[in-house]
Amino acid sequence: MISQILDIPVEVCKSPVLYNGFDRSRNQFDATEILTCLDVFSRRNEENRLILLVTGDDIFRPHTRYVFGLSRPKTKTAVISSARLNNEYWGLPYDEMMLIDRLSREGAHELGHLLFLDHCSNPSCIMANPSTLDDLDIKKSMLCPSCLAKMNKKKVSVFV
Numbered sequence: 810m811i812s813q814i815l816d817i818p819v820e821v822c823k824s825p826v827l828y829n830g831f832d833r834s835r836n837q838f839d840a841t842e843i844l845t846c847l848d849v850f851s852r853r854n855e856e857n858r859l860i861l862l863v864t865g866d867d868i869f870r871p872h873t874r875y876v877f878g879l880s881r882p883k884t885k886t887a888v889i890s891s892a893r894l895n896n897e898y899w900g901l902p903y904d905e906m907m908l909i910d911r912l913s914r915e916g917a918h919e920l921g922h923l924l925f926l927d928h929c930s931n932p933s934c935i936m937a938n939p940s941t942l943d944d945l946d947i948k949k950s951m952l953c954p955s956c957l958a959k960m961n962k963k964k965v966s967v968f969v
């Protein structure tokens with residue numbers, strides 16, 4: 810689905826990426842530390858492709874309560890978390906299709922940053938910046954015409 814949204818080739822790899830950054834007091838992982846571990850992984854493997862790690866762990870960025878995902882365009886690495894994209898987290902019935910749909914839209918958003926796209930003011934664009942799940946659910950599974958025009962096709966790896 811990500812490859813359809815961004816119109817780029819995507820490979821899914823089962824990967825033994827180990828990361829740290831667990832914050833015991835918050836019971837969450839620091840997404841910036843996960844990205845640092847991914848940077849090391851990418852360098853060690855001489856990986857030139859973009860890397861998106863999909864984790865089930867709840868993640869945060871310093872000074873925020875949580876994030877759905879975080880990216881670091883300079884090193885071509887990004888992470889997204891399914892923890893809060895899951896209906897069950899919010900007390901709603903489990904819906905696998907909904908979870909996959911949100912993961913693919915959030916994943917496409919972070920990969921968009923890796924392709925040097927900025928946030929977009931169009932709320933239905935993949936590059937809109939969602940602060941809540943409702944914001945995320947408003948987004949369509951596509952880039953708006955102006956973001957689409959900015960994007961160049963690149964090759965991407967998705968690590969799960």
Ligand SMILES: [Zn+2]
Nearest residue numbers: 918922928938
């Ligand atoms: Zn963003």
Ligand SMILES: [Zn+2]
Nearest residue numbers: 929934953956
């Ligand atoms: Zn846009």
